[in-house]
Amino acid sequence: MSTDTRAALKHRSQASRAQSRLAWLLITPTILILGVVIVIPVIQSLYQSLFAPPELNKSTGFFDEAERFVGLENYTRIFSGSGDRFWNAVYNTTLFGVVTVVLETLLGVAMAIIMHRAMRGRGIVRASILVPWAIPTAVSSILWAWIFNQNGVANAILGHHVMWASGDLTAKMAIIITDVWKTAPYIGLLTLAGLQVIPDEVYEAAKIDGATTWQRFTRITLPLVKPALAVAVLFRALDALRMFDLPYILIGPRKASVETISMLVQDEASNLRYGSGAVYALILFLYVFAFALAFTRITHADLGAGPEKRHRRKRSDGRLPASAFLPKRAAFAPAVVERSDS
Numbered sequence: 001m002s003t004d005t006r007a008a009l010k011h012r013s014q015a016s017r018a019q020s021r022l023a024w025l026l027i028t029p030t031i032l033i034l035g036v037v038i039v040i041p042v043i044q045s046l047y048q049s050l051f052a053p054p055e056l057n058k059s060t061g062f063f064d065e066a067e068r069f070v071g072l073e074n075y076t077r078i079f080s081g082s083g084d085r086f087w088n089a090v091y092n093t094t095l096f097g098v099v100t101v102v103l104e105t106l107l108g109v110a111m112a113i114i115m116h117r118a119m120r121g122r123g124i125v126r127a128s129i130l131v132p133w134a135i136p137t138a139v140s141s142i143l144w145a146w147i148f149n150q151n152g153v154a155n156a157i158l159g160h161h162v163m164w165a166s167g168d169l170t171a172k173m174a175i176i177i178t179d180v181w182k183t184a185p186y187i188g189l190l191t192l193a194g195l196q197v198i199p200d201e202v203y204e205a206a207k208i209d210g211a212t213t214w215q216r217f218t219r220i221t222l223p224l225v226k227p228a229l230a231v232a233v234l235f236r237a238l239d240a241l242r243m244f245d246l247p248y249i250l251i252g253p254r255k256a257s258v259e260t261i262s263m264l265v266q267d268e269a270s271n272l273r274y275g276s277g278a279v280y281a282l283i284l285f286l287y288v289f290a291f292a293l294a295f296t297r298i299t300h301a302d303l304g305a306g307p308e309k310r311h312r313r314k315r316s317d318g319r320l321p322a323s324a325f326l327p328k329r330a331a332f333a334p335a336v337v338e339r340s341d342s
Contacts, residue, residue, distance in 0.1 A: 108187025
């Protein structure tokens with residue numbers, strides 16, 4: 001190895017270390033802020049989960065001022081047979097998270113395709129689609145509470161009276177319908193942003209090569225819009241797992257049919273049972289964190305990756321870059337029958 005080559009490698013190594021130090025210097029304030037707003041509350045919740053409300057002192061007739069240290073009793077009580085309310089909340093949280101996100105993804109993609117089309121009145125169509133998402137959740141809950149009222153629009157359309165808030169299944173359906181109506185435009189908006197960066201020449205080339213509408217959608221649109229769609233689904237799923245205000249306002253508190261883990265946290269804290277409330281909060285935090293980690297691993301969603309890293313992704317996980325999904329004549333063109341010389 002020549003002297004010039006060694007000098008070049010040494011200079012490159014020094015430049016790389018300098019860039020690494022600069023990167024750490026720039027992200028240090030963010031790490032410190034995250035440590036304050038995330039790590040410290042988690043530690044405090046862990047500490048609070050080891051205590052129970054003070055008991056009545058029989059000798060004085062008053063409650064003790066200090067909380068009782070109970071160790072892991074709050075955890076064992078929740079996960080034992082007496083924790084039926086907790087497992088019901090886990091079921092409701094998971095059900096709402098899965099069903100609403102799936103329906104919102106399907107409707108959101110359809111909305112994005114409609115908003116992306118060049119047509120007259122496209123601005124009005126986009127505005128009408130995005131209005132439900134712009135309405136605050138509390139307002140949407142009250143609006144749909146009127147719709148699902150005994151004498152509301154929903155029962156008028158069905159032709160008979162349904163007690164939406166009283167039944168187990170109907171209450172869940174009311175939550176799902178309202179949440180899908182409100183939040184599907186959010187996924188549609190993020191998907192639309194992904195659609196707008198796909199060059200029109202790609203679709204034109206596919207049409208020339210004989211691609212059908214379904215082939216253009218499955219081989220061009222979905223692969224190229226997948227990064228934006230993955231981010232939209234992840235953010236929406238994390239929000240759905242933390243659902244609180246919609247069932248609380250639309251159906252009401254302490255309703256087993258729609259009670260979620262977030263509602264359990266609020267109910268325990270409002271009744272001064274901070275220990276068990278901290279346990280529920282920690283479980284919800286771990287649940288959301290585990291889902292986010294699993295989602296990013298399964299979908300290979302590089303939420304912070306730049307274009308160059310995404311282009312070279314095949315080296316790490318074996319997936320092809322976006323350019324591999326561009327139309328090829330062999331994939332779309334119909335078979336050509338050669339004419340025989342007569």
